[in-house]
Amino acid sequence: MIVEDQEKTHDHFAGLTVWDEKIQGKDIPGTTRVPIQELSAYFDGKFSGLVGLDLGSGSGRSTKELTEKLPGSRVHAIDLSLDGLRNTKATPDRYQASALDIPFAGETFDFISVCGVFTNLVSDDASQAIGLRMNAVKELHRTIKPGGCVVISDFGAEHKIDKYAVNYKRHALITGEIGTIAVLKQGVGFIGKSDEEVAALKGTDSVIRYAHHYFPRELQALLKSGGFKTNTITIGLTKTPSGIPIENIVVLASK
Numbered sequence: 001m002i003v004e005d006q007e008k009t010h011d012h013f014a015g016l017t018v019w020d021e022k023i024q025g026k027d028i029p030g031t032t033r034v035p036i037q038e039l040s041a042y043f044d045g046k047f048s049g050l051v052g053l054d055l056g057s058g059s060g061r062s063t064k065e066l067t068e069k070l071p072g073s074r075v076h077a078i079d080l081s082l083d084g085l086r087n088t089k090a091t092p093d094r095y096q097a098s099a100l101d102i103p104f105a106g107e108t109f110d111f112i113s114v115c116g117v118f119t120n121l122v123s124d125d126a127s128q129a130i131g132l133r134m135n136a137v138k139e140l141h142r143t144i145k146p147g148g149c150v151v152i153s154d155f156g157a158e159h160k161i162d163k164y165a166v167n168y169k170r171h172a173l174i175t176g177e178i179g180t181i182a183v184l185k186q187g188v189g190f191i192g193k194s195d196e197e198v199a200a201l202k203g204t205d206s207v208i209r210y211a212h213h214y215f216p217r218e219l220q221a222l223l224k225s226g227g228f229k230t231n232t233i234t235i236g237l238t239k240t241p242s243g244i245p246i247e248n249i250v251v252l253a254s255k
């Protein structure tokens with residue numbers, strides 16, 4: 001399972017598209033806040049001997065921060081992207097794997113940090129997207145020890161703080177789900193288009209990818225459906241990969 005033992009970079013892994021870390025030639029690291037303050041509060045600043053997982057570790061930004069700021073813990077990293085894993089330093093190790101099939105035995109982790117990953121659990125079919133998220137939560141619950149916790153840090157959908165201008169209803173004409181946006185090719189927009197014209201963008205090359213933004217009650221319900229209890233919800237600000245300010249929701253839930 002060690003990353004360097006595997007053959008080559010895949011565009012797809014476990015049936016999922018590997019996140020494209022380069023859009024228009026620019027490196028795009030994760031931008032959601034690594035939930036150090038939530039983990040520190042939950043474990044009362046005592047990390048010695050804890051085993052953690054950075055689920056969807058990207059190029060290792062979040063793994064580095066978790067490792068440096070939670071001293072004494074050991075943080076594994078997994079991601080779909082081999083390219084990202086090659087840049088990731090994780091102790092004990094990093095693995096190419098999916099959030100939907102975490103390659104560890106049940107009750108392995110004291111904590112799992114999930115930064116900027118759930119936004120990628122999307123599909124052309126909204127009910128399938130919800131199924132993907134439920135499967136991921138099921139895997140989180142299976143692999144976390146009783147008394148352990150998961151922290152999800154992702155893009156929020158309420159935008160009470162920053163008034164991020166997004167019309168979820170218009171996006172849903174393409175994506176089929178409120179909160180899921182269609183990331184459009186440069187130069188393509190909704191202004192001046194009828195609802196029918198917006199809907200007709202679905203499946204065309206004007207749509208680069210989908211991304212989901214989470215409402216607090218939605219993440220809470222999702223985690224509850226998987227057997228977790230929400231302890232804290234924090235709303236802050238971050239930036240999208242293209243540099244636009246956006247809400248960052250962080251939910252810590254315990255098993």
Ligand SMILES: C[S@@+](CC[C@H](N)C(=O)[O-])C[C@H]1O[C@@H](n2cnc3c(N)ncnc32)[C@H](O)[C@@H]1O
Nearest residue numbers: 019030056057058061062080098099115116120
């Ligand atoms: C925005 S990046 C965040 C990376 C890192 N956590 C950070 O904060 O810097 C999202 C990462 O999630 C990974 N990802 C998306 N879906 C995944 C899945 N189903 N299983 C594992 N990783 C996934 C992508 O490959 C990508 O590297």
